[in-house]
Amino acid sequence: MTVEVSVRIAAPPGLVYSLVADLSRMHEWSPETTGVQWLDGATGPVLGARFRGSNRNGRRAWSTTCTIVALDPPREIAWRGSAYGLRVSRWSYRVEPAGDGGTILTESADDERTSLLRAAAPAATGVSDRAEHNRRTMAETLGRIKAAAESGR
Numbered sequence: 001m002t003v004e005v006s007v008r009i010a011a012p013p014g015l016v017y018s019l020v021a022d023l024s025r026m027h028e029w030s031p032e033t034t035g036v037q038w039l040d041g042a043t044g045p046v047l048g049a050r051f052r053g054s055n056r057n058g059r060r061a062w063s064t065t066c067t068i069v070a071l072d073p074p075r076e077i078a079w080r081g082s083a084y085g086l087r088v089s090r091w092s093y094r095v096e097p098a099g100d101g102g103t104i105l106t107e108s109a110d111d112e113r114t115s116l117l118r119a120a121a122p123a124a125t126g127v128s129d130r131a132e133h134n135r136r137t138m139a140e141t142l143g144r145i146k147a148a149a150e151s152g153r
Contacts, residue, residue, distance in 0.1 A: 003134040004108040007142040011149035013095045016103045017074035019145055020093040021045055029144045031137050032057060039065070047071050053081060057125055064088055080112070087112040105145060107138045 009016055019025065023045060026033045035054045042049035045068050054063045064081035070092065071077055078092035090110040098104050111118075111130060118130075127133045147153075 001111040001131055002108060003111075003131050003138065004106060005135060005138040005142055006104055006106040007139075007146050008098055009103045009105055009146045009149050010101075011103060011152075012101060013097050013103045014074050015152075016105055016145070016149050017077075017093075017095045019149055020095070020105070021073065021077050023051060026053070028148070029141045031140050034061070045071055045077060051079075055125075057127060060125055062125060066091075083117065086117055088117065089113070103149075105142060107142055109134050109138070 019029075023036045027035050032055045033053060034056050037052045037054070038044070039050040039052060042051065047068055047070075049068045051066050052063050053066050055061065062083070064083050066079040066081045069078050069080045069090065074095055076092060076094050078090060080090045081088045089112055092108050094106045094108070096104045096106070
């Protein structure tokens with residue numbers, strides 16, 4: 001299952017990319033992410049760098065270990081998340097020029113969970129329909145990034 005949401009932003013692609021590639025700010029954009037902690041001495045996104053993504057939905061909190069799997073500044077950043085050594089998801093942001101100096105930003109998430117993880121996830125995360133939940137939270141995330149980019153924050 002892949003969920004993809006796009007937004008048009010009245011800001012240059014380089015600025016938009018700088019916002020989404022600064023994963024330490026992800027808690028500002030995502031209603032579910034509470035923090036990112038770089039692992040193994042990494043201080044930012046490079047191919048193969050790992051980080052722990054912390055998340056919360058109501059009273060439920062969880063984390064995933066993520067690895068940067070695509071990095072093409074200023075066009076794309078992507079990472080794959082895992083839990084208990086098993087793949088969970090692949091998240092990406094694609095930045096495209098809109099032709100008028102603006103940007104089309106697309107966030108996508110690929111669900112890579114095994115059937116066992118898919119069955120256990122609602123108890124851990126409080127989310128029974130992951131596709132619909134992601135669609136909703138991605139729209140909110142992109143709205144926050146749009147507001148920051150258009151205000152120059």
